[in-house]
Amino acid sequence: MEIVILGSGNVATHLAYALKKAEYHIKQVYSRKIEHAKHLADGIGAEPVGNLSHITTEADIYIIAVKDEAIIEVASALPLGNNILLHTSGSTDMEVLKPFSLSYGVLYPLQTISKEVALDFSKVPLILEFSDSRVKEEVLNMAFKLSPLIHEYNSQQRRCLHLGAVMACNFSNYLYAVAHDFLREKEVDFDLLKPLISETAHKILEHNPNEVQTGPAVRNDSDIIHKHLALLEGHRNWQRIYQFISEDIVRKYAGENKQEETN
Numbered sequence: 249m250e251i252v253i254l255g256s257g258n259v260a261t262h263l264a265y266a267l268k269k270a271e272y273h274i275k276q277v278y279s280r281k282i283e284h285a286k287h288l289a290d291g292i293g294a295e296p297v298g299n300l301s302h303i304t305t306e307a308d309i310y311i312i313a314v315k316d317e318a319i320i321e322v323a324s325a326l327p328l329g330n331n332i333l334l335h336t337s338g339s340t341d342m343e344v345l346k347p348f349s350l351s352y353g354v355l356y357p358l359q360t361i362s363k364e365v366a367l368d369f370s371k372v373p374l375i376l377e378f379s380d381s382r383v384k385e386e387v388l389n390m391a392f393k394l395s396p397l398i399h400e401y402n403s404q405q406r407r408c409l410h411l412g413a414v415m416a417c418n419f420s421n422y423l424y425a426v427a428h429d430f431l432r433e434k435e436v437d438f439d440l441l442k443p444l445i446s447e448t449a450h451k452i453l454e455h456n457p458n459e460v461q462t463g464p465a466v467r468n469d470s471d472i473i474h475k476h477l478a479l480l481e482g483h484r485n486w487q488r489i490y491q492f493i494s495e496d497i498v499r500k501y502a503g504e505n506k507q508e509e510t511n
């Protein structure tokens with residue numbers, strides 16, 4: 249089984265190393281910047297390619313792991329017939345690949361993946377979609393060698409999962425970054441928050457997040473909320489984020505708080 253990886257970024261890099269570990273032969277790595285292709289290809293013993301016209305016609309599976317808006321552009325330049333064509337996106341429809349191969353599908357790794365951060369691919373849920381039963385058989389065979397956490401979803405369900413991932417991961421991480429920058433400005437050590445960040449993530453592994461919300465907003469403690477907003481003076485966007493999320497928490501738990509008061 250021979251594989252071509254198109255892309256050399258976060259997903260392409262971790263996927264390529266995981267496939268090599270599973271003893272697949274990566275024939276070529278493409279990146280529009282040849283030095284990027286070379287960097288990844290050298291590490292996994294593949295041929296680096298900087299021009300799509302040099303992609304082999306003879307691989308079994310072609311995996312596109314480029315920026316979402318470049319998927320069609322890359323797919324349209326590939327010399328495919330019945331070879332399997334996959335993309336790795338959370339929110340791009342599988343059917344965008346239909347014009348370019350008879351056999352296509354999606355392999356979406358549901359994880360936050362950064363090139364420079366180590367990743368155990370066997371713990372990454374893989375969200376799969378297939379154009380037909382032959383693709384299903386071949387891709388499942390490959391996917392199970394990467395991770396036992398395999399799920400089959402259609403494009404709409406996968407897009408919902410991706411949206412959930414953006415909220416749970418990307419937005420949380422951005423709030424860590426805001427907290428980090430705010431505390432640095434006030435010369436307070438962000439690292440003191442790390443046990444709290446860790447406990448927050450651990451807690452929701454065992455509990456419904458709705459049931460373990462804490463903080464001034466869930467108590468509707470408007471005095472503290474106003475003091476915090478005053479501390480954010482000069483950072484309009486941080487104030488808006490704080491206020492918007494606080495208001496939504498207050499609104500959500502207001503009914504419950506009222507009930508508790510009357511009990």
Ligand SMILES: NC(=O)c1ccc[n+]([C@@H]2O[C@H](COP(=O)([O-])OP(=O)(O)OC[C@H]3O[C@@H](n4cnc5c(N)ncnc54)[C@H](OP(=O)(O)O)[C@@H]3O)[C@@H](O)[C@H]2O)c1
Pocket residue numbers: 254255256257258259260279280281284313314315316318321322336337338339356357358359360361362
């Ligand atoms: N990172 C994640 O956490 C994650 C998780 C699951 C799924 N995904 C999905 O995986 C895909 C790749 O994401 P990523 O995070 O690996 O991206 P990335 O690290 O930003 O890498 C983007 C890649 O796209 C290439 N590229 C950008 N524009 C291009 C164009 N016009 N033509 C050809 N190549 C182009 C870049 O090539 P150059 O380096 O040569 O510029 C680079 O190889 C996306 O569909 C993303 O939604 C990402």
